[in-house]
Amino acid sequence: MRSKSSTFRTHRAVTTCAALLAGALALSACSSGDNDKKDNGEKSGGTTGPSVTLPKLNGAHLEVAAVWTGGEQANFKKVLAEFENRTGAKVTFVPAQDPIINFLGSKIAGGQPPDVALLPQPGAIKQAVQKGWAKPVGAEGLKELAKNYSQGWQDIGKVDGKQYGVYYKAANKSLIWYNAKVFENAGAKEPKTWQDLLTASQAVYDSGVTPFSVAGADGWPLTDWFENIYLSQAGPEKYDQLAQHKIKWTDPSVKQALTTLAQVWGKKDYLAGGQDGSLQTEFPQSVTQTFTGGDQPKSAMVYEGDFVQVNIGETKAKVGTDAKVFPFPAVGSDAPVVSGGDAAVILKDSKAAQALITFLASPDAATIQAKLGGYLSPNKNVPVSAYPNAVQQKIAKALIASGDDFRFDMSDQAPQAFGGTPGKGEWKDLQDFLKNPKDVAGAQAKLEKDAAAAYGNGG
C-alpha cells in the first residue's frame, strides 16, 4: 500500500521536473536543492529573524491532519503558510475527526496516510508506534526539541526511549475561571488552597449566586476535576501509577480524592442546576452560563483549561476584566498542573516532513500562533509577550514555570475505552458519582471494574 503512494509521488515529481525543464530551468533544480537554506526564509521572516534554518523544498507536497476546526484551524493554517513561504513546499491541511487514531487507521488502510498528524493523546502516539505507523524524529528535529522544550515535554513524546512526538500545542487544565463581578459582590478572593476555595464558594453562595457550573453531560470535564485533586493530594508518583493502572482505583488515595471532590459535588446548592442539572449541562453551556446574566449569572465559577476562553468569546464578557482566572488551588502541598496537548507525529518519512516537524518544534512557528490567541505552547523559548492578553500570559507563565512537574491528563493516557468514550468507563463512572456523591466506595468499585477491563485488553 505504501509503495503505491510512493510511486504516485515519484510520478508527480517527474511531472514537476518535466515542467521545469520545459520552462528552460536548470536541471539541478530537480536534484533536490539540498543546501540552499537562505533566500526564501529571509524575506518572509517578519520583524524577527528566523531562529530555525529550514531546507529548500520546492515541489514537495505535505499533508497535515489534525482535528482542529474553526479559528484554531485557520490560525494553524497561517503557521503552515509561513512554512510554505520559507521552504517552497506545499502543505495541505486535512481535517480529521475524533478519535483521530481511527481516522488515521482508515487513511493508512487506504494507502493515503497524511505525512504528519497531530495526535491529542500520548496513548495515541503509543498506538501509532505499535502499529508501525509513526516514524522517529530526525536529528534536526531533535536538536530543535532539546533547545526549546523542557525534559518533561520531550519525554511524553517518546515511546520506548525514541522520540516520535513533538508537542506543538499545550493545554493548561488547572484553571478555574470566575465571574469577576460576582466575586466582587460576594467579597470573595482568589483562593490559593482548597480550603480557601470552599470559603470563597460559601461567600458566593451567601451572596445569592450558585458557586459552580459543572459540565456533567460531557464526561471529560469530570475526569479533569478528579485529576487535579488527585495530582495535588496524592502527589505525582501516585498519579503516574494510577495513570498506568499500577495501583487500583480502590486505593485509599482515590477514596480521599473522591471524598474531597464530594465537598463540592455533594452540595446540591453549590452546583448550577443541582446534580441532575449538571448532568445535562454540556461544556460550552457551562461556560456561557457563568459569564452571562449580569450580576446574577447561573454560576460564579467554572473549572476547565485555557480553551475556556474560546467559549467566553461567545458571551459579552471580556477575558481579563469580566472573566478572570486563578490556578487550581492546592489540595495537598502543591497546586496541581494538569496539562494536555497535541503532538505532531510523522507518518510518512521524508525530508519535507522532517523539516515541518523541525519547524513546529521551533519558537518561530509557536510564536505566530501565540500572537493569534487561543493557543498555548509548551515551547519555553516562546516569549511571553507573544500572547495577546494578560490572562493568556499568566496561563503560559504558569505552564512553563511548572517545568517538569506538570502531569499529562490521566484520562488521555488511559485506553480509549476507559478514558475517552462518552457514556462509558471513567466518564460514565464519574457521572454516576456526580449523581450520587455519597457513594464513594461504589464509584471506586465501578472505576476499578471498568479500568481492569480496559487496561486488560490493551484498548
Add this chain to the structure above:
Amino acid sequence: MASAAAAGAPPGPAAPRSRKSVTGTRKTVAALFLLPALVLLGALVVYPIGYSLVRSFYNASGDGFAGFDNYSALFTDDSIRTALKNNVVWVVFAPTVSTALGLVFAVLTERVRWGTAFKLVVFMPMAISMLAAGIIFRLVYDQDPDKGVANAVWVGVHDTFAQSSAFPKAHPGRESPLVAEDGGFVTKAAVHAGQPVTLPLVGVAPDQLPDGVKKAVAARPEPGKVTGSTWQDFTRGKGVGKLGAPDPSEVGYAGMRIEAVKDGEVVASTEAAGDGTFTLPASADGARLRLPAGNFKEPYNGVDWLGPALVTPAIIGSYVWMWAGFAMVLIAAGLAGVPRELLEAARVDGATEWQVFRKVTVPLLAPVLAVVVVTLMINVLKVFDLVFIIAPGSSQDDANVLALELYRKGFAEGQPGIASAISVFLLLLVIPVMAFNIRRLRREVRR
C-alpha cells in the same frame, strides 16, 4: 397448493416444457441483464454481510481467532444488555404507538373538511432528516424551562397550581442563631417577650427578592410581645457586614412567614413587614421561632426528560412524532380501498361509530396495519441517529440501543470484533420480520 390446484384442474394450457420463459428470453441473456445488479448487490450487500460474519469470529485486532467470545460478550457486557433491553422497549412501543396514532389520524381525517391539509401537517416531520429531528428534540426536552418547550409547558401547568416561594436559596450564614429542620429553619433557643429576636439569613439573589422590600431595621423591644426582624444579612461587596445586625444597605425579607412553636405545636404565626420586622403576641413567649419550609420551596424545575429514567420514552416520543405521519398516509391509502357499502351497511344496521370502527374498519384494514407495524419494526431495530443525538452524554448509556452500541464498540472503543457480532445479531433479529413481510407481500400479489 398451487400444484394440487393445477392437477385438479381440467387440462388447460400445457405447462411450459422448454427452459425458455414466457417472453422467450434465453438464460444467458437473462444472466447478462442480471449481472450488473448482482455484482452491485454482491459487492455492497452480500460481501459486507459475509465479511461481518467472518470478522465477528476474530478478536479486536483481527489477527486471532476468537471463537464465540464476541457472541458471549453480547450477553455478558452490561452496556450491550442495556441496549438489548432498550431495543425490546423500542420494538414493542414505537411501532404500535405510531401505528395506533396513524390509524386514529387516518380515520379522523376522512371525516373532516380540511383533511388533506391536516394530513400534510402530520406528514411533514417525515420530510425532516432524523438528525435534524434529533437536534430539535434535544432542545424540546431541555431541562431549562426557558429553552425546552416540554418543560416550559410542564412548569407552566405546575406553577398555576403550586406557587414557588420568594426565598428559595435562603440559608443561615455564619454563627447563625438558626438551625435547619424539615426544610425550614428554627431558632436554637426559645424567645422571650421584650427581647428582640434576630433571624438573619443569606443567599437570596437580589433580583429574586419580592417586591416591596425595604431597608432592614432592627426590631424594637415591646413589653408583652415577641418582636424581631428577619433580613438578608449580606452586603454586596462586603460579605456579611456586621454579623447578626442589619447594615445600612441590607434589606428585610418582606412576607417571610414566621411561626412560634411550643412542643411541636404552632401557637402563633405572622408575616414579616417590608423592613423585615415582625411582632408576635405574648403567647409566643418561651416558644421557638420557626421559618417554615414553605418559605424556601425551590422553584419547580420540570421533569428530567433526558435523565436515565425517562430518556428512552422521550426519544420514542420524538420517533412517533416523525413516523406517525408515515403510518397515517399508508393507512389512509388502505382506507380509501375499503368498500364504502360495508360501512354504510353497518350503519344502516344500527352500529355506532365506535362499533363501525372496531368491527368493520379495523378488520378490513388489518393487512395494511400489519404491513405498517412490520415496516416500522424493521425501521426501529436499526434506530441510531435519534438516540445518538438526543441523549446527553450522561444518559447515553441508559438510552443505548444495539445500533448505537455497534457504533460505539466499533468506532470509539476499537472493538470491531464485538461490533461485528452485534451486527450479525441485529441481522438475525431482522430476518424473521423481513421474512414475514416478504411472505405477506407474495400473498398480496397472488390475490
